[in-house]
Every structure is written in structure tokens, then in C-alpha cells.
Amino acid sequence: MLNLDALPLSRKQLRSIGRATARINLWHGSVRSGKTIASLLAFVIAVATAGPSGLILICGRSLQTIERNVFEPLQDEALFGPLARHIRHTRGATTATILGRTVHLIGAADTRAEGRLRGLTAQLAYVDEATLVPEGFWTQLLARLSVPGARLYATTNPDSPRHWLKTGYLDRAGELNLRAWHFRLADNPSLSPEYVADLSAEYVGLWRRRMIDGAWVVAEGAVYDMWDESRHVVTALPEQRRYWLGVDYGTTNATSAILLGEGVDDRLYVCAEWRHDSRAAHRQMTDAQYSAAIRAWLAAWQHPNSSSPPGIAPEWTFVDPSAASFSTQLWHDGHPGLARANNEVRDGIRSVAAALAAGRLLVHESCEGLLSELPGYSWDPKATERGEDAPLKVDDHSCDALRYAVHSTAHEWRHLLTAPKEATDE
Structure with missing residues (x-):
């Protein structure tokens, strides 16, 4: 059903998909760099091979962002080919079906969202834009992934180098059962030069370094440092x-x-x-x-x-x-x-x-x-x-x-x- 060779993937994307076998698998870097497609494919493969025990979760800032950032790409046949026909979700619903498996959708806009995880036992979780969910929610989610072999898949754009995801996880990758892949805009060969130029024009200063260069850099000094x-x-x-x-x-x-x-x-x-x-x-x-x-x-x-x-x-x-x-x-x-x-x-x-x-x-x-x-x-x-x-x-x-x-x-x-x-x- 899923033939990776038939999809327009870069070597970095293929390598990350094949090696996403850690407890925590994290794709981070610039916008439109290909990290989301790679992470979604890795997650879908995990769903296809998952056992019957434990829930499967998709989490994000809100239900609307999950629909936009996760299900719209997954249901796009131009991106995922025949696989897209096996992804079913009704807009506004808190559950979906991926390859016949029920998947629960959880929005995490604030610290109260942590309560939605209590009592759950999960085997797989996907987190969209991980830096935007509360740290307590992330910690609770990891605690709920208690089935043997449970895995978390997450994607995010860079944020402050002092963000909890950077200091508590990415910087400690050697101590944790965690694999991370850093993507830059140049890692997506499918983008046209015109689109790259347009996108680059929309980001300046701090955001250019984060969203185009994929760097975790600090916000400091003047907000509008280009003001003259x-x-x-x-x-x-x-x-x-x-x-x-x-x-x-x-x-x-x-x-x-x-x-x-x-x-x-x-x-x-x-x-x-x-x-x-x-x-x-x-x-x-x-x-x-x-x-x-x-x-x-x-x-x-x-x-x-x-x-x-x-x-x-x-x-x-x-x-x-x-x-x-x-x-x-x-x-x-x-x-x-x-x-x-x-x-x-x-x-x-x-x-x-x-x-x-x-x-x-x-x-x-x-x-x-x-x-x-x-x-x-x-x-x-x-x-x-x-x-x-x-x-x-x-x-x-x-x-x-x-x-x-x-x-x-x-x-x-x-x-x-x-x-x-x-x-x-x-």
C-alpha cells in the first residue's frame, strides 16, 4: 500500500523515516523543508505495524491546527498517493481513522489540556508543532506512552534556544531514547526557486533565522531592528x-x-x-x-x-x-x-x-x-x-x-x- 520509492522524497527524508524507531522521534527545522511529510509517513508506517494494545493519539495546539497540518496533507493524493484514501476524518470530529485504526485527536492550547491525557494508555502519539504545546502536556503524554515499544513522533519549527523542548530534550538527545533530524529549506528539492524567494521575503530578522535557516536563536534587543x-x-x-x-x-x-x-x-x-x-x-x-x-x-x-x-x-x-x-x-x-x-x-x-x-x-x-x-x-x-x-x-x-x-x-x-x-x- 505504501511505496516510498514512488514518492518524491529526499535522502534526508527517507533516512529519517527509516530510523524513526526511538521512543521520541523529532523533526525540527525551517518551514516547508519536508520535515512534516517525513514525520507523517513515519507515523503512518508505525500505525500500520502497531499492535492492538494502547491508544493512538494525534496532538496539536488545537483541533483546527491538527486538521490543517496533519489531515489535509495526509488526505492529499498528490502527496501520499493511494495511501490518502485510507485516511478518514470528518472536520470537527475528535477521532479519525488511519489504515482502519481509530486515532484520537487532542488539542492542547493551555495547561488544562494535560487533564485530557490522565488515565490513558497509549502506544503511539504524533505531536504537531511541539513547541506550541505546554510542557506539562508533553511530559504527561510521555508518561501515558507506557505500552512496550511505545513511540512519540513530533515536528516543530525552531523557537528560543532556551525553550523547554530544546533544553530538556534536543540538547539531551545523547542521554535519552531520542532521535532528531534537523531540516533546512534547501532540504526540500521540490520547491521552485520562485517560491523559495517569495517565502524568504516574508521572514526577516529573528524569524528568518528560525523559519528559513532552521536555527534555534534567541530573541534579544529591538523587536524591529530594521527600523530606520x-x-x-x-x-x-x-x-x-x-x-x-x-x-x-x-x-x-x-x-x-x-x-x-x-x-x-x-x-x-x-x-x-x-x-x-x-x-x-x-x-x-x-x-x-x-x-x-x-x-x-x-x-x-x-x-x-x-x-x-x-x-x-x-x-x-x-x-x-x-x-x-x-x-x-x-x-x-x-x-x-x-x-x-x-x-x-x-x-x-x-x-x-x-x-x-x-x-x-x-x-x-x-x-x-x-x-x-x-x-x-x-x-x-x-x-x-x-x-x-x-x-x-x-x-x-x-x-x-x-x-x-x-x-x-x-x-x-x-x-x-x-x-x-x-x-x-x-
């Missing part, structure tokens, strides 16, 4: 095709609204900023006052280089997802296009960083709050010591509003990262 006022700050704005608004809401902290535009020159522009710092002003505002002030600002704003009348209506307004009462007030006041901002912090920072590095995100000189925050926006060294990537929560309100607007619209502008220079630089 001489390059990124503009005194004039071109005509804008459309606008979006990102709002970071605060009561005792500052509230910031960032107006993001897509210019006719295929660049993103932070066109304007509204900001109220209750500490500096010695005056707090209610939700209704904030709503009225932001709507009045938008109604009065006029493109500085255009003869168009005042007033702007953003296509979408992305609001801090924790600001439920403020979002309700905006909705009550008839503010159009309201949406919860995408608040995936690391992914949002990566989107902003990619746009800045490519010269596709520029800031108008009038945005004083944002311009004061960007140079000092830094990684938290205490979080780094814990193996986490998190920015310092100091003077970050305009940076957060920028991240909301940029990352929540990434699907609209990401193609600009690889737009030919001659098409946009006039």
Missing part, C-alpha cells in the same frame, strides 16, 4: 487606494488609533494617528467619549496632499480583542466595518517586520506616538530566559495598534513583499 527613520519616515503621502484602522484601547494606559493606507505605489502607509494618554492628560475618558473622539477625528482628517474633502471611512476597524465594551460602544454608535483584531503577537510582529524590511511600510512624520515607541520596542529579557518570545509591555500602545492593522490585513497586502521593484519605485 531615514528610510521609513515620510513627509508626504501618495494617493491611497483604501484605508484600515487599528485601535489599541486603554483606560489608565494610552488609547491609540492608527490609520493604515494602501498607497497607489503599492506600499502601506501609516497615514495618521489619534492618541489619548490619560496619565499624561490627567483625564480619563469613557467608552462613549473615546468612540466620539475617534469618529470625529476620522470625519475631520484630510489627506495632506489631496484636494479631496475631509472625512475618511476605513474599510475595516480592527479593535483590541480584549476591549469588548469599547467595541460594543462603537457598534452602538454606528461605526462601520468593526472586527476583532488578530492578536497573535509573534505572527503580528513578523508581519510588521516583513513589511518594514521590504520597504513596503512607511510612517508619516505626524504620527508622533508611534514614532516615539518604535525605536524602543524591545524583547522582554525575562521572557527570553523562560524560553518565550514576548515584547516588553512598556510604551507599546501605538505599536500594538499598528500590529492590529497590519497583521489583520496581511492577506490583502502580502503579495506586495515580492512585487518587482521597477513596478513600484518611480
Whole structure:
């Protein structure tokens, strides 16, 4: 049923599949390097030869990520050939069938997920994106793999070199019954040069070293180390095709609204900023006052280089997802296009960083709050010591509003990262 020779696999992939016989088998490295396909094939082979004792588990950050990262590839006949017909899963279900065996799916978004493992006896487990599951869940999962010959298969992109998976397992491979394979983007010969170039353009700085080079490197210093006022700050704005608004809401902290535009020159522009710092002003505002002030600002704003009348209506307004009462007030006041901002912090920072590095995100000189925050926006060294990537929560309100607007619209502008220079630089 499974003929590896018929599949487009590299030597490294084949070697890892054949040697994945340890208690812990871990594939790590850059995105699209072939590690996931190799790990899934090794896992399916293990399912095919597994005995009747013990459960078979697939674990990941959530059921949705398991469906996307595990079952969508497994059911793709272009990747797995006839094998794909023997993988059955109904979207939303917590069980699946692989080669006739029942497989249980477990999401592990937080430490409470550990309780879902208690009392289980498992013989095989697959973990998607292992660095994203809690350490306690991973430890409990290993304890549940108690059937003789039980194995764990896992894949992950690199994270901090102080992450528990790196220090507790990869760095101790010689002490443990563990085999690991490191993959780089170059290890996947099936990728076209154009795709590699596009992917490389989407990752810069810290993420480029992790996701493209496959390195476990530390987050340190400035978050946007590519920020350069001489390059990124503009005194004039071109005509804008459309606008979006990102709002970071605060009561005792500052509230910031960032107006993001897509210019006719295929660049993103932070066109304007509204900001109220209750500490500096010695005056707090209610939700209704904030709503009225932001709507009045938008109604009065006029493109500085255009003869168009005042007033702007953003296509979408992305609001801090924790600001439920403020979002309700905006909705009550008839503010159009309201949406919860995408608040995936690391992914949002990566989107902003990619746009800045490519010269596709520029800031108008009038945005004083944002311009004061960007140079000092830094990684938290205490979080780094814990193996986490998190920015310092100091003077970050305009940076957060920028991240909301940029990352929540990434699907609209990401193609600009690889737009030919001659098409946009006039």
C-alpha cells in the first residue's frame, strides 16, 4: 500500500523515516523543508505495524491546527498517493481513522489540556508543532506512552534556544531514547526557486533565522531592528487606494488609533494617528467619549496632499480583542466595518517586520506616538530566559495598534513583499 520509492522524497527524508524507531522521534527545522511529510509517513508506517494494545493519539495546539497540518496533507493524493484514501476524518470530529485504526485527536492550547491525557494508555502519539504545546502536556503524554515499544513522533519549527523542548530534550538527545533530524529549506528539492524567494521575503530578522535557516536563536534587543527613520519616515503621502484602522484601547494606559493606507505605489502607509494618554492628560475618558473622539477625528482628517474633502471611512476597524465594551460602544454608535483584531503577537510582529524590511511600510512624520515607541520596542529579557518570545509591555500602545492593522490585513497586502521593484519605485 505504501511505496516510498514512488514518492518524491529526499535522502534526508527517507533516512529519517527509516530510523524513526526511538521512543521520541523529532523533526525540527525551517518551514516547508519536508520535515512534516517525513514525520507523517513515519507515523503512518508505525500505525500500520502497531499492535492492538494502547491508544493512538494525534496532538496539536488545537483541533483546527491538527486538521490543517496533519489531515489535509495526509488526505492529499498528490502527496501520499493511494495511501490518502485510507485516511478518514470528518472536520470537527475528535477521532479519525488511519489504515482502519481509530486515532484520537487532542488539542492542547493551555495547561488544562494535560487533564485530557490522565488515565490513558497509549502506544503511539504524533505531536504537531511541539513547541506550541505546554510542557506539562508533553511530559504527561510521555508518561501515558507506557505500552512496550511505545513511540512519540513530533515536528516543530525552531523557537528560543532556551525553550523547554530544546533544553530538556534536543540538547539531551545523547542521554535519552531520542532521535532528531534537523531540516533546512534547501532540504526540500521540490520547491521552485520562485517560491523559495517569495517565502524568504516574508521572514526577516529573528524569524528568518528560525523559519528559513532552521536555527534555534534567541530573541534579544529591538523587536524591529530594521527600523530606520531615514528610510521609513515620510513627509508626504501618495494617493491611497483604501484605508484600515487599528485601535489599541486603554483606560489608565494610552488609547491609540492608527490609520493604515494602501498607497497607489503599492506600499502601506501609516497615514495618521489619534492618541489619548490619560496619565499624561490627567483625564480619563469613557467608552462613549473615546468612540466620539475617534469618529470625529476620522470625519475631520484630510489627506495632506489631496484636494479631496475631509472625512475618511476605513474599510475595516480592527479593535483590541480584549476591549469588548469599547467595541460594543462603537457598534452602538454606528461605526462601520468593526472586527476583532488578530492578536497573535509573534505572527503580528513578523508581519510588521516583513513589511518594514521590504520597504513596503512607511510612517508619516505626524504620527508622533508611534514614532516615539518604535525605536524602543524591545524583547522582554525575562521572557527570553523562560524560553518565550514576548515584547516588553512598556510604551507599546501605538505599536500594538499598528500590529492590529497590519497583521489583520496581511492577506490583502502580502503579495506586495515580492512585487518587482521597477513596478513600484518611480
